[in-house]
Amino acid sequence: MNRLNVNNSVHWMILSLLTIIIYYPFSFFTPSSIIISILVSIIYARKIKELRLNNYVYLLSQIIIGCFIGLSINLDDIISSNIPFYFLIFISTLLIILSLIVGLLAVKSKFLPGTTGLWGMLPGAAPVMIILSEQKDAVPGLVAFIQYTRVIFVSLLASTVIILHDHAKLQENLDQNSHYGIEVILFFIAIIFFIFLTLNFLKKNLNIFLLSILYAFILNTIAPPIKVPNLILAFGFIILGWNIGFNLTTKILIAARKSFMRVFFLITVLILLCYFLSFLLIYFFNIDPLTAYLATSPGGIDSIAIISSGTSAVLPIVISFQLIRFLILLFFGEKIVNFSYKIYIKFIDPKIENKN
Template sequence: MTTRAQTRARTLAGLGVLSALLTGGLALAGFPAAFLVGPMIAAIIIAVMGADIPLDRRLPPLAQAVIGQLMAHSLTLKVLHEVAAQWAIFLGGVFSVIILSFTLGWILAHLRVMPGNVALWGASPGAATAMTLLCESYGADQRLVAFMVYLRVLLVTLATSIISHLVVTTRSPVHALTLGADLPWWPCLAIVAVTALITPLVRLGAAPLLLSLAGGLIVQTGLGFHYRLPLWLLAPSYVVIGWMIGRRFTRDVLHHVWRALPAVTVSTSILIAGCALLSWPLAHIAHVDLLSAYLATSPGGADSVAIIAASTPIDVPFVMAMQIARFMVLIIVAPGIATFLTRFLPTDGTSGAKAR
């Protein structure tokens, strides 16, 4: 008789093999972030087939901490000064995406595609993990919010990878991950370890990412100590982030939201197209290339965008500064916006209540 441990081992083995095949194929095809997209697609396939993907709960926070280091590498003191000098541009870019996202969420709620507060929380353009954890405190169904935010992350990641692949000739994944090979790597590992110790004390879903980012900024910008991000640490983190996103799309979840899937997919596609249109004036105003502006306005997760940006020859500091600015603003304003807009939705029991 097959034991539970044997089943888990088989699932992980199948997931590992499929992830390796897809990652290798995407890397050979020149796709950016192959280490993220390949495992993500593999996890979706395995999860939808009905298998439970056993991902240790300690791995996602560690992976997010490593991605926080990737972001910190882009935000030098010069970049932070530039953000402060062009605060109006960054503020306009951030709130344009937020307004567009919550408008689409309000429309979904008004059309009763999703319960009102679920549609609004799920429309949040970033901070996926934090929004999923925070929403339940405000009465929203965590399952449905997770479906909306991770479907958006999935679609945005795939769309962004394809666009980046078509527009530019990407760097090789190894080159992107081993940049600064002559520098020490141990400070990166030390910051990740400290982040892992502090994270349980901070009740915020985005704590690993934010704490690691802050640590990296202090060490590099404040203390002037530079270090590298080793391939053996970054690549597994990309894989874990990909699995974390993909495993959300189980057969049960898709069955639960099957009726809403087309409308939410269309809404997300409109959001992606809308952000692409916003990137056109942003590129001219901020004097950056169009792909950089597109990635900066991309409404996916900051971690997945960081991975794609790291393997694409663009203005990475600008992209990361805009993504992190929106991330921070969302943590502050999203609960208030969702609560405020919920008041203007029907109260006939289909909005503001948990899905049964």
């Protein structure tokens, strides 16, 4: 083994140790694992230019997170929530429209390039929005910065509310979600096998993240339900966080620092608008405030599913609203962003079109 490989091994050990040491005190806030790993990798890896994640390890993290989201999707939740489907669509669509308005404010102020502000403000699962934003006119690093800044705020608010009311129940759920049985191993083997089979059969560069969501949902429907253990889930989030941190260049960090206060203001506006929608649920369906608060939270289905599971909130209602919004953005997010940006260019800022 040459000196460079030895140095890399040492750096990986130090980075892993730092992440674990810093993460452990905050492990109660499960979604914070990705945030902490981003911060650690940014701070530590700035001067370690040769430190890069293996592509297969990064793909494995996408499969893990995709499986978690796919296992969170349960159509029975929508049926058992006893809320009319049209109302689910209405609230979800309204929330997306409000997010697009806030995102267009970011585009209008021109402190973020292209469609970055739109992707950053969309309240889907943050990893999905980042992966889907890897297109022309968007900077995935800045999208990640906005998405996870919002996730931090929403997670802290939601976790604080839950800790004050449901501390014992949440801790019990986290303890229960640590089971490593043969069914978990077989589940991941099956997912990887089906993804490999699909990629080889279709001979196309398909999105592995989306495939893992699809196959996890299918297996969860036809087989006995399982949960992704906390340790495996934390590994997936940490690897994704490292990858984001490694790709946050000095240029992106400078742009993020300059735009932080404006991003903070827009995120605050978005959160207030989203939580205003929760009053509609309380008023029309007499839903308890915690459930309504989590159902309309712009944190994304991944973080909210983790936070709300095992609390006194009515999980079918929370997941129903989060799921409908997530599916809309999953299948139509790119078209929604492109259409909104084209409308913005045509009617609000035609100078952009002239430049192109």
